[in-house]
Amino acid sequence: MTRKLSAILPDLTPLRTLREFRLLWIQGLVTYFGSSMAMIALPLQIKDLTDSPLAVGAMGAVELVPLIVFGLYGGALADAVDRRKLILLSEAGLGLLAVILLINALLPRPALWPLYVVAAGVSALAGIQRPALDSLIARIVPHAQLTAAAALNALRWQTAAVAGPAAAGVVVAFSGAATAYALTVAGFVASVLMCLRLRPAPPSKEATKPSLRGIAEGARYAWSKPVLLGTYAVDLSAMFFAFPLAIFPFLAEDLDAEWALGLMYGAIPLGSVLISLTSGWASKVRRHGLMVVVGAGGWGLAMAVAGWMPNIWLVLFCLMLAGAGDMLSGLGRSTIWNQTIPEELRGRLAGLEVLSYSVGPQLGQVRAGTVAGWTGTRPAIWSGGVACVVAVGLLAAVLPKLMTYDSETDEDALRRKAQQEGAGTGADAGGEGVAAQDQAPAPGVAL
Template identity: 55%
Template sequence: MDLSPWRSSRDFRLLWSAGAVTIFGSYLTLVSLPLQLKQLTGSAVAVGAIGAVELVPLILCGLWGGALADAIDRRSLVLWTEAAQALCTAALLVDSLLPHPLVWPLYVVAALSSAAGALQRPSLEALTPQLVPHQQLTAAGALNSLRWNAGAIVSPMLAGVIATTAGVTVAYTVDAATFAVSLALLAAMRPVPPSPQSDRPSLASIGAGLRYAVGRRDLLGTYAVDIAAMLFAMPMAVFPFLADRLHADWALGFMYSAFAVGALAVTLTSGWAARVHRHGRAVALAAAGWGAAIAGAGLLGNVWLVLLCLVAAGAADMISGLFRMTMWNATIPDELRGRLAGVELLSYSVGPQLAQVRAGWTTSLLGVRASLWTGGLACVVAVLALAASLPSLMRYDDRTDPHARAKAAAKAADVEADSWTPSAV
């Protein structure tokens, strides 16, 4: 891996470390919450409904969070929303301690946590281009993915063991404790004030960001491909039922971790990514590979082959995500980066949230394995259709794209201005 962003930026190291701690704890809750709902209700529809209650706050707060990220100190916004998510985990812990835990608070907390995460994510995405040099953006994206995937491997495995042996209360307790560490790391970062050219947060400023996104067909292509891939093929909502169907309850944590195993394999060998320039093609091909792997997981009945397909799916999704993020960070002006990060949040989050609802209903109608393979095939067809209808995405080349060249020139000018001193004249 290319470790240059880690070596060159203290604040990137702090942000990266805070995220690593948060991911470790949050995945405990990500696994425990649907498992607790399954234990309390026994309903795939009830588990899938988590996606529905998270969707509205995600949409509203994601766009507003993008506007805030361009208008106020991004580090402060990340810090306060991190504290809000810590309170949400504490509420889940309190409910789990009741003699008879209630179901409705699980949905309320899921919605509130979704709102806080949606407000936070645009600032997180927009911080990285401000903390590392332009030429290190692909390497920084790979390091961020490494952090995410390492946590996504270890935490679900631990959660599967902890929640089924010690109980979900212990999982929530560990998650709450990790927030104290992440808050301390974020507090140690230097302020990251907004660009002088940034607009005040308003509906008009959100509209300006949306108009920019609509005017960039290559960006629209990355959003559309990811939404299609996640909507049709994201299977996480039915993992507790898939483990039952395969008579392998022990494999539940491994199913949640399998995507991250494949993604980690990609990030650990991601030095090759800097030599790829046709990022749009890579995004589309990898998204189609994701759908094919999910279809394979549904068609195969052996639990080890299912896990292998999920690993392959995670690798494909990581390749798609790495080049999407590189396109975004390398071409979007800094004064619009937060608002476009809000649009990106919707593109890679709305699909999975709706997918939970889709997976719950198709599982109740067709069965869990049919839900997987039909969704995977639908993903492949949708991605190929989008690739054929979006030639600008397929033509994108970071060596010739005018937006990428302008962003690189602006970054170089900023570096030169920061390094100027009167004595150098």
């Protein structure tokens, strides 16, 4: 029975053996929960001030350019500076932006423009911070535990993303947006205090100053690898066509279920949690490219059906299935990235990854809000889901190397494994996650 359960339940080895990973996991759980409060309150506040799907969707538009620019620059910074300082400063900046949201919400007449300014600022700081966060995982976690670590990190986010939106829906409904923003500020205060306790994470001796040439070097490497290109393209397509979260307040109103808005936001991560809680099998998977394609296609199909459903409970069930598909695809992407990208390019490629899984949702919000303004909420959702399935199918057909990726035979995966083993990454006798150059993980989360 124990053997059967271990094949289903998530692999907890990284949490048991890697102290730094464990610290990162616990800290992130706290800050993700606080940030999810603002994630619900911000679009809902824009809706209350404007009653316009286009205005809500425009939030994605103002976030897009800062995310692209600072995501690429953040990747170069992650390879060139102390990652602890980078994460600490950006986390403090995110906390200050949450304070601005709180002050604005407490005004007798909250203004609209600060909401867009903060959204752009959060996007910029998240673009700077996330590559440093992501690039540390491949360094502090042994090669064989990368899929397990990805599942545990996802489980951390999902736990907060389920509880946070559900709680935020109640908080906003009964106490208003200001209370939700206050809880977000509290989360970032705790995060900054924990960041101060982390070990320094200096760059390698071979590191150079951030430059356009360095960013271009990372982009050329990604362009030369069809498997990496496939992961980026599939995720961008899935999120662009089938990420309608910005118009969920209008869908809840259309279903006469405003009370269920928090549940709608929480249903997607709930589906992801179910995959994470049964992810013991994932550590044995070798065909991670196939996981990427199947998961993204399932995400789109479930969103299409959600757009057709007339009942709130059926919609919630479909959103849960969509979250399960997204988690499956995310596990495959994260594992491929960490298994194949060389250490000296990890920060810059992490910057590209930020664009891959962040720009898509921003564009998706713009698409959903624009189409909803033209055709209505439901057509905007189901048409995007159908387009996602078609796009993922076409990409799978034109990128066969993604579909045939095998972690046991892929040259880049074998090279990265040898590089990591040569650097000595793993767990030492004292249970500390160590690496050849630095070993401090970094907490943090965007609003």
